[in-house]
Amino acid sequence: MSATTGSVPPTGSVLIRAVRPYGEGDPIDVLVVDGVITEIGSAVTASEGTEVIDGKGGVLLPGFVDLHTHLREPGREDTETIRSGSAAAALGGYTAVFAMANTSPVADNSTVTDNVWRSGREVGLVDVYPVGAVTVGLAGKQLAEMGMMAAGAAGVRMFSDDGKCVDDPLLMRRALEYATGLGVLIAQHAEEPRLTIGAVANEGPTASRLGLAGWPRAAEESIVIRDALLARDAGARIHICHASTEGTVELLRWAKDQGIAITAEVTPHHLLLDDSRLETYDPVNKVNPPLREVRDKEALRQALAEGIVDCVATDHAPHAAQEKCCEFAQAKPGMLGLQTALPIIVETLVKPGLLDWRGVARVMSERPAQIVELTDQGRPIEVGEPANLAVVDPDTSWVVHGPDLASLSANTPFETMTMPATVTATVLRGVVTARDGQVTR
Ligand SMILES: NC(=O)N[C@@H](CC(=O)O)C(=O)O
Ligand SMILES: [Zn+2]
Ligand SMILES: [Zn+2]
Numbered sequence: 410m411s412a413t414t415g416s417v418p419p420t421g422s423v424l425i426r427a428v429r430p431y432g433e434g435d436p437i438d439v440l441v442v443d444g445v446i447t448e449i450g451s452a453v454t455a456s457e458g459t460e461v462i463d464g465k466g467g468v469l470l471p472g473f474v475d476l477h478t479h480l481r482e483p484g485r486e487d488t489e490t491i492r493s494g495s496a497a498a499a500l501g502g503y504t505a506v507f508a509m510a511n512t513s514p515v516a517d518n519s520t521v522t523d524n525v526w527r528s529g530r531e532v533g534l535v536d537v538y539p540v541g542a543v544t545v546g547l548a549g550k551q552l553a554e555m556g557m558m559a560a561g562a563a564g565v566r567m568f569s570d571d572g573k574c575v576d577d578p579l580l581m582r583r584a585l586e587y588a589t590g591l592g593v594l595i596a597q598h599a600e601e602p603r604l605t606i607g608a609v610a611n612e613g614p615t616a617s618r619l620g621l622a623g624w625p626r627a628a629e630e631s632i633v634i635r636d637a638l639l640a641r642d643a644g645a646r647i648h649i650c651h652a653s654t655e656g657t658v659e660l661l662r663w664a665k666d667q668g669i670a671i672t673a674e675v676t677p678h679h680l681l682l683d684d685s686r687l688e689t690y691d692p693v694n695k696v697n698p699p700l701r702e703v704r705d706k707e708a709l710r711q712a713l714a715e716g717i718v719d720c721v722a723t724d725h726a727p728h729a730a731q732e733k734c735c736e737f738a739q740a741k742p743g744m745l746g747l748q749t750a751l752p753i754i755v756e757t758l759v760k761p762g763l764l765d766w767r768g769v770a771r772v773m774s775e776r777p778a779q780i781v782e783l784t785d786q787g788r789p790i791e792v793g794e795p796a797n798l799a800v801v802d803p804d805t806s807w808v809v810h811g812p813d814l815a816s817l818s819a820n821t822p823f824e825t826m827t828m829p830a831t832v833t834a835t836v837l838r839g840v841v842t843a844r845d846g847q848v849t850r
Contacts, residue, residue, distance in 0.1 A: 420444075423839060424455040428464030428800060430790040432766030436466045441796040444839035449792060460841060462834045464800050470770050472504025472797035472835060474777040474786050476567070476596070476674055477650055477722035478747065480506075480537070482528070483521065484513025488818045489727040491525065495534035496815035497725070497747040499843040502799030502832035503535050505778070505786045506747075510542040511572035517542035517553040519561035526563035533850055534842045538781070541565040543584050543595060547573050552584060559591050566781050569596035571650055572697075574632055576602050581636060585645035594781060596648040599632035599657075600624075600698065609738050611699040615684040621737065624699050626654040633657050637664040637671050648780060649673040651724050653698040655708035662717050672780050674722035675709050677753035678744055678822060682706075686822065692733050692740030693822050696726070699742075713772055714763040720776040723750050727818035745821045748814050751801065752828035760829065785838075800834040807831055815848070 420443065427436040430449070438453035439446060455461070475498065481489035491508070498506045508525055510516035516525060522539040529537025541558040545551045547570045558565040568588065575581045575597060588595045605628045610616040612623025633649055637660065640647035652658065652673045664671045678696060683703050686694040694700060712718040726743025733740050754773065758764040764772070770787075778787025788794045806827050811819030835843040842849055 421839070422455060422459040423462065423796070423836060423841060424453060424459050425462045425464050425469065425798070425800060427466050428469035429466065430469045431770055432468040432803070436464065439469065439790070441836065441839045444796055446790065446792050446794050446796050462800060462841065462844065465802065467833065468766050468801040468803055469790060470502070470766065470799045470801060471774040471787050471790060472799050472837065473502045473751065473773040474783065475503050475506040475723050475725070475747065476648070476720065476777045476781065477571070478506040478508055478725045479511065479727065479743070480508040481512065481727055482525070488729050489816055491528040491537060492532045493815055493817045494725070494747070495529065495532045495537060496848045499534040499835045499848050500815055500832065500846065501747040502751050502801065502835050503747060504797040504835065504837045505536040505538060505783060507538045507540050507567055507781065509571045510540045510569060511547060515542050515546050516540065517545050517547070519554070519557045519563070522558045522563045522565050523561045534848055535837060538567070539563050539565060540571070540596070541568045543568045543570045543575050544580065549573060549575060549577055549580065552580065552587065555587055555593065556591055559593055565593065567594045567596055569598065569650065571596065571598045574598050574600040574602060576632070578635060578639065582639050582643060585639055585643040585647065589643060589645040594646055594648055596650050597632065597636050598650050599629045599636065601628045601631050604628035609695060609699070610687055611684045611701045613684065613702055615687055619687055619690070621687065626656050626701070629654055629698055630656040630660060633660050637669050640671060641667065641669045646670040646672070651676050651679065651698055651722070652709065652718055653679050653701050653705060655705045658708045658712040658717055661712070665717065672719045674720050675713055675718045676722060676724045677746055677750045680706060680709055680713070680757045681753050682822060690737050692735065692737050693744070693820055693824070695737060695740050695742045696744050697742040710757055710763055714758060714768065719780060720772050721750060721754060722777065723747050727816050728820050729818060733820050743820065745811070745814060745816050745818065749809060749821065749823050749828060751832055752830045755803065755830040756828070796836050796839045798836040799832055802831045802833050803829070805831045
């Protein structure tokens with residue numbers, strides 16, 4: 410694969426003072442020269458011209474990797490661009506994001522995927538990896554030229570029809586076979602479309618009471634198990650997007666026990682919110698898959714802590730005001746996620762004692778980097794390693810206000826919520842991309 414390095418050329422040096430790698434031990438200093446960690450110790454000195462970041466005793470983590478972001482470029486630059494989405498990512502502590510293929514035109518050919526890749530490099534705030542579509546036009550009829558996209562400048566390594574499910578089992582089987590030959594990963598939006606016609610909310614007591622059409626858990630779970638079996642027989646790897654149900658957790662556990670090469674992500678919103686949020690009928694809470702029930706939320710938290718669900722992915726899905734400020738059934742599904750992800754993991758897993766900071770590094774950086782085989786992300790914080798880092802102040806809190814976020818859209822379901830923990834700086838290959846709530850380029 411050609412695309413192992415990204416946008417920002419490593420130059421100069423950065424000294425991060427008084428940080429605790431993985432939240433462990435006493436504060437120490439970390440020196441970065443030309444994109445690489447060169448020294449870790451107490452009272453490290455640096456040459457003149459070195460940029461100094463005061464970590465104030467906060468936590469140092471490997472930069473986060475998001476396997477599931479919607480950047481909306483090309484086609485819906487009114488709602489997000491590669492620049493604005495990259496800014497949101499850098500401010501959220503991310504050093505790599507995977508941009509989903511459901512753009513307009515669809516990223517089903519190397520012209521589109523290579524353009525997204527190049528634009529990401531030009532912006533230079535985060536490594537933007539385009540996801541290629543599995544089928545032409547996301548239409549679920551004909552396989553896209555995955556090999557061409559993988560061979561292009563972007564070196565596409567993940568393919569998904571996200572937004573839609575590859576529901577035809579024979580096509581999915583072929584896609585898995587091709588992907589295995591190419592050494593790339595298929596990520597499935599697990600939703601049996603025949604079971605979700607008109608559905609807008611989790612099928613259950615809340616939807617019944619509110620008169621909203623239900624999206625049954627089985628629509629997700631039937632595809633998860635089907636694809637696990639198809640992957641088993643094809644000797645392929647399969648990744649499940651935005652796992653949302655207790656049953657999906659049990660199926661993942663079973664499949665992993667069988668030795669099937671299945672991985673899965675969970676979104677921050679499915680860890681924090683449930684369908685009781687729908688009482689107001691505010692479409693800001695409409696998302697695919699829908700917010701589920703308390704027991705699903707609990708199962709997903711446990712599964713992430715245990716490693717049954719491998720990682721956190723934001724499914725950052727910007728939408729324009731007019732697509733959200735309308736009747737619930739008409740509104741587009743999706744929520745912003747990049748700038749609130751880390752605080753929600755702190756709230757739902759660190760505070761209750763389900764994960765320590767090592768665990769946060771695992772689910773937000775190391776595992777996602779491994780799943781897509783990035784060699785320069787999710788690396789240990791050690792001398793000689795690439796300096797892709799996030800500095801976190803675990804003791805400050807902030808209040809979410811949509812218009813203050815870097816995104817061009819403001820559809821955050823976390824509006825007015827107080828978030829614990831702040832990302833105070835992000836470093837991409839030794840270049841400071843975000844600092845004190847501002848991007849640097
Ligand atoms: N999650 C969503 O509700 N929406 C996503 C598509 C998707 O992730 O399925 C979008 O592109 O808006
Ligand atoms: Zn999806
Ligand atoms: Zn998505």
